[in-house]
Amino acid sequence: MTLADSDRDLVVAELDREPTPAEAALFENLWSEHCAYRSSRPLLSAFDSEGDQVVVGPGDDAAVVALPTDDDADDVYITMGIESHNHPSYVDPFDGAATGVGGIVRDTLSMGAYPIALADSLYFGDFDREHSRYLFEGVVEGISHYGNCIGVPTVAGSVAFHDDYEGNPLVNVSCIGLIDDPDRLVTAEAQEPGNKLVLVGNATGRDGLGGASFASEDLSEDAETEDRPAVQVGDPYTEKLLIEANEALVDEGLVESARDLGAAGLGGATSEMVAKGGLGARIDLEKVHQREPNMNALEILLAESQERMAYEVRPENVERVEEIAERYDLGCSVIGEITEGNYVCEFEGETVVDVDAYFLGEGAPMNDLPAEEPSQPERDLPDVDLAEAVETVVGHPNTASKRWVYRQYDHEVQVRTARRPGDDAAILAVREAGTGLAYSAGADPNWTEAAPYEGARAVALENATNVAAKGATPLAAVDCLNGGNPEKPDVYGGFTGIVDGLADMCETLSTPVVGGNVSLYNDSPSGPIPPTPTLALVGTKEGYDAPPLDLAGEGTLLVVGDLPLSGEADARLGGSQYLASHGGSDAFPELPDDPAGLVETLAEVADFDSTLATHDASHGGLAVTLAEMVHDDAGADVELDSAALLFHEQAGRAVVETTDPEAVRAAFDGVAPVAEIGSADDSGTLSLSVGDEDVELDAAAIRDLRSVIERELE
Structure with a gap:
């Protein structure tokens, strides 16, 4: 570990002396891009994070949002958090992904919440490559193993394949937690000098050393072997015990503040807690319960061993905390106390x-980096046979069924999942509030590679449309x-575009972005990843029922919101799977003028008694949307003017x-266009008439095309 010369100069000036080796390592990790957001924080003010529903916004381990309830009902909160575990998942896909799940769950615990759902958004190199499949299989296995063992359902997410993730996959995991009593809310802000710092959970070992700094560097050709010590190793069975112990501690009101031990380990968690409270701490590192002999101060301070929580506890409650830890067979150490002075660690x-805790946590200087705006492509469309194009797009791994992934996840544990994976959005029954919670997560690298700003706006709108369709x-x-x-100016320009695009559309939709994560330096010898703005969005509705995406086979088929079908705009193909599969280029599609009105109206229409099925139309276009809606007992007869x-x-x-x-047209009058494209029937066949070409695919043929991932991996 090496503290950059410019940073060392700032530290020396602040301390008026040279830093100790432990201090230098602590500054290197906490001032890394991964922890300090040195290149991204100047951009993040673009996000609107406020709203009447926002209880705790950005800056804590997770955000807290109030659910709508009846006037006479008690308040019910959910927590929302999202994390990346990208570099570790390249080096060790199973443990990298598994510990990503463990970390975001502990972020949920630290707010006093019980984790009720997970969503994973995964991005890999081309599916045809053996190494991409190796990473894909290992990541999915790691997520399923950890999530299933701890009893938290994985109910939503996305998977995308793109050449530019070959040297650096992305593993983004989000978690929803439940706080059914506002008095249970805990934050990471240390409260009072004299309170004790208590470490509960697994023993500390040497795994994960330097994980924060490792996550702030480009991956090298030798990363899979050289960086393995920086990858944490998870133990989901201990995590399950920690979940239940945390619940008991919060139930009894024993926790004043809490923080999960994640990036930069004990040093990161405890220094951030006291910095938030404008306080300090005195910690005896020898008192930390350890898994390995002869650990030195730096190792104890910075190891990222998993399944550990730091709690602020009143002195009179320490004994009871120790009793609960013992009941759940968890390690427990009283490692120090909150003070009014500096952040001090002692060893032998x-x-x-x-050091001053606030300077340690907030003193890193921000980077002022040049940014180049990406150029817009010219229109150059391929000449492809319609039947070939339909089969290629419907059967591409990006648009094909992800059943192979989500069938490995236990998505029904806790008995809340009212709408399971495979639909536009999952729906969770939050019975404590009488509310259905719709949950969607993902991004599309084809979109944001083609047009970072507009593509990110589309990502936000697509996730909102997913929940509205239910x-x-x-x-x-x-x-x-x-x-x-x-x-790299072109890379930073693309990143700036996705930040602004996501922020602008979320503000337009009156949807506060209440927290998040930034992961930069996702670069390797094969090049940078596409700018990828994963969004995890929740929506609410009365009750837990929703229209399916499967056709009933007896209604008229309408497309709402499609500008080209209404003659208001060209059918632009930029960012489409059609161009990704067949070559060519085009501008990115225009988006509706009133996205908020469209989303609100779609949510209303979805609940009409006359609505038989609804399905978001996005990845792969109407070809994929309609193919997903057809099944053995219901088909569709559709007519369009052009392949575009x-x-x-x-x-x-x-x-x-x-x-x-007519009821749908009336609802959308003045909001968004509505176009009739055909009708549903009981044929079990998708019949497409496009210009002067016709294509027919029965349900069995569609299933075969869409099962490419299962077929290739089993």
Whole structure:
């Protein structure tokens, strides 16, 4: 570990002396891009994080949002958090992904919440490559193993394949937690000098050393072997015990503040707690319960061993905390106390750290980096046979069924999942509030590679449309902003574009972005990743029912929100899977003028008695949307004027099967266009008439095309 010369100069000036080795390592990790957001923080003010529903916004381990309830009902809160575990998942896909799940769950615990749902958004190199499949299989196995063992359902997410993730996959995991009593809310802000710092959970070992600094560097050719010591190793069975112990501690009101031990380990968690409270701490590192002999101060301070929580506890409650830890067979150490002075760590009678906690946490200088705006492509469309294009796009791993992934996850544990994976959004039954919670997460690298700003706006609108198609209106969102090396002006320009695009659309939708994560330096010898703005968005509705995406086979098929079908705009194919598969280029599609009105109206229409099915239309265009809606007992007969109308991927659209088309048109009058494209029937066949070409695919043929991932991996 090496503290940069310019940073060392600032530290020396502040301390008026040279830093100790432990201090230098602590500054290197806490001032890294991963912890300090040195290149991204100047951009993040673009996000609107406020709203009547926001209880705790950005800056804590997770955000807290109030659910709508009846006037006479007690307040019910959810927590929202999202994290990346990108570099570790390249080096060790199983443990990297598994510990990503463990970390975001502990972020949830530290707010006093019980974790009720997970969503994973995964990005890999081309599916045809053996190494991409190795990473894909290992990551999915790690997520399923950890999530299933701890009893938290994985109910939503996304998977995308793109050449530019070959040297650096992305693993973004979000978590929803439940706080059914506002008095249970805990934050990471230390409260009072004299309170004790208590470490509960697994023993500390040497795994994960330097994880924060490792996550702030480009991956090298030798990363899989050289950086393995920086990857944490998870133990989900201990995490499950920690979940239940945390619940008991919060139930009894024993926790004054809490922080999960994640990036920069004990040093990161405890220094951030006291810095938030404008306080200090005195910690005896020898009192930390350890898994390995002869650990030195730096190792104890910075190891990122998993399944550990730091609690602030009143002196009179320490004994009870120890009793609960023992009941759950968890290690427990009273390691120090809150003070009014500096952040001080001692080891073997020597002071190894003595710094101002606020300077340690907030003193890193921000980077002022040049940014180049990406150029817009010219139109150059391929000439492809319609039947070939339909089969290629419907059967591409990006748009094909992800059943192979989500069937490995236990998505029904806790008995809240009212709408399971495979639909536009999952729906959780939050019975404590009488509310259905719709949950959608993902991004599309084809979109943001083609047009970072407009593509990110489309990502936000698409996630909002997902929840609206199930009858829910957006409540709040968290984001995971992934980019390459920000020191490259073109890369930083693309990253700036996705931040501004996501922020602008979320503000337009009146959806506060209440927290998030930034992951930069996702760069490798094969090049940078596409700028990737994963959004995890929740919406609410009365009750837990929602229209399916499967056709009923007896209604009129309408497309709402499609500008080209209404003649208001060209069918632009930029960012589409059609162009990704067949070559060519085009401008990115325009988006609706009134996205908020469209989303609100779609949520209303989804709950009409006359609505038989609804499905968001986005990735793969109408070709994929309609193929997903057809099944053995229901088909569709559809007519369009051109192939561009079948394959363009404008966000903010949905297909509605209805027995009352006029009611849908009336609802959207003055809000968004509505176009009739055909009808549903009981044929079990998708019949497409596009210009002067016709294509027919029965349900069995569609299933075969869409099962490419299962077929190749089993």
